[in-house]
Amino acid sequence: MTVPKVFIDGEAGTTGLQIYQRLADREDLEVISIDPDKRKVASERAKMINAADVAILCLPDDAAREAVSWVTNPQTKILDASTAHRTADEWVYGFPEMSADQRSHIATANRVSNPGCYPTGFLALMSPLVRGGLLPATFPATVNAISGYSGGGKKLIAQYEGFRAEAPAEESRSPYSPYGLGFRHKHVKEMQKYARLHHVPLFVPAVGDFAQGMVVQIPLPLWSLEDAPTGKQLHEKLSSHYANEPFVPVAPLNDQGQLRDGSFFETKSANQTNEVQLFVFANDETKEALLIARLDNLGKGASGAAVQNLNIMLGLSEKSGLSS
Structure with a gap:
């Protein structure tokens, strides 16, 4: 054969x-x-x-x-x-x-x-919620995301690792550097189209002082919606959508096990896998939620x-x- x-x-x-x-x-x-x-x-x-x-x-x-x-x-x-x-x-x-x-x-x-790396995390979270009617297509989505510097390819890797070699002390390097501040990032049209949104999301990417890994965050001010979904409804929609998908695990609602010392979300735990790991953190009393996708920017x-x-x-x- x-x-x-x-x-x-x-x-x-x-x-x-x-x-x-x-x-x-x-x-x-x-x-x-x-x-x-x-x-x-x-x-x-x-x-x-x-x-x-x-x-x-x-x-x-x-x-x-x-x-x-x-x-x-x-x-x-x-x-x-x-x-x-x-x-x-x-x-x-x-x-x-x-x-x-x-x-x-x-x-x-x-x-x-x-797909692009940032859109993979964004769409994994947003697409089922818009297509499933929990969020309106008119929702003004915002995205805060950070990637390891390997996402910029050979040129950025060489620049960043050269900089690290010249300034090895952690205190002398910037741990977090937002970019794409002209609001014309090449990924936003991709995000809008496949999430079926009426408007491009407000996308604020950043590069971190680590080689590999990515976290994509979508804050949801649910109080701005007339018929706001609960955290449980958001989580159930994602869980049901990906129930049989081996590469898209959905963590339990408000999973504190993902928080180091009970406070800090781990950034690189999906490295060396083909997973995009999804998380929902919500407070129904204040009608706020945060959706998080974690993935390896060089993997999934x-x-x-x-x-x-x-x-x-x-x-x-x-x-x-x-x-x-």
Whole structure:
């Protein structure tokens, strides 16, 4: 039996390398690689893309669009890890757990766009609540999120680790640095579209003084709603939506076990997994709630999600090469 061939265009980048490491020892598929001396030669890349059953694009947006234009083999499927096609109508969004039929759409698609890391956490929380009617589509969503610096790719990793080497004392480094303060972050349209919101969310991302890990927080001033859901209703909606999903565990309501010393939420506990872990903290008396998603920005936020989508596209076991 012939095993499917997979080509990673951009294998040397942060996400590409992580994907390669997750696939390298698999026997149910074959990773085909380009000659390192030819990895920037367009004709050679095009040849490899068209020789693959699935080509995974780990490229800047413009380069990803160009690579897609080279496809001449109608049997070649594309899984794009860039931002280029995430809101394109002719592409399938690669978040299998988003809705009851999303997994089947991915399985039959020739073009799949891998979700962004921040949108994965946001949509895991917000999409079921809006689609399920607990929050209105007009809700003015706000998102406060922090990621390890590995989310910025090789350039940011090198810059940050160089800075850490020059200033090793923890007190001399900033533990938390908000960015994207022009309110035009590339992820907000993706968040709005798949959460079915009328307005883009107010998104405030930050980079933390740690390499890997991510926390996405959505505060809910429930007192602003005429028919405000309770914390139990929010939690039950998420729990029922993800009841059979191995990679989206929902913690008990107001789970104090997630708080170090009873006060501090742990940031990196999902690292080295393909999970996006969901939490609901609520106070019905004050009508306030906080939704939290915790994930590995290089796992379910990038390479892990890509491997999961690849498995679905090829009809292989969805959990192959992944850990929960």
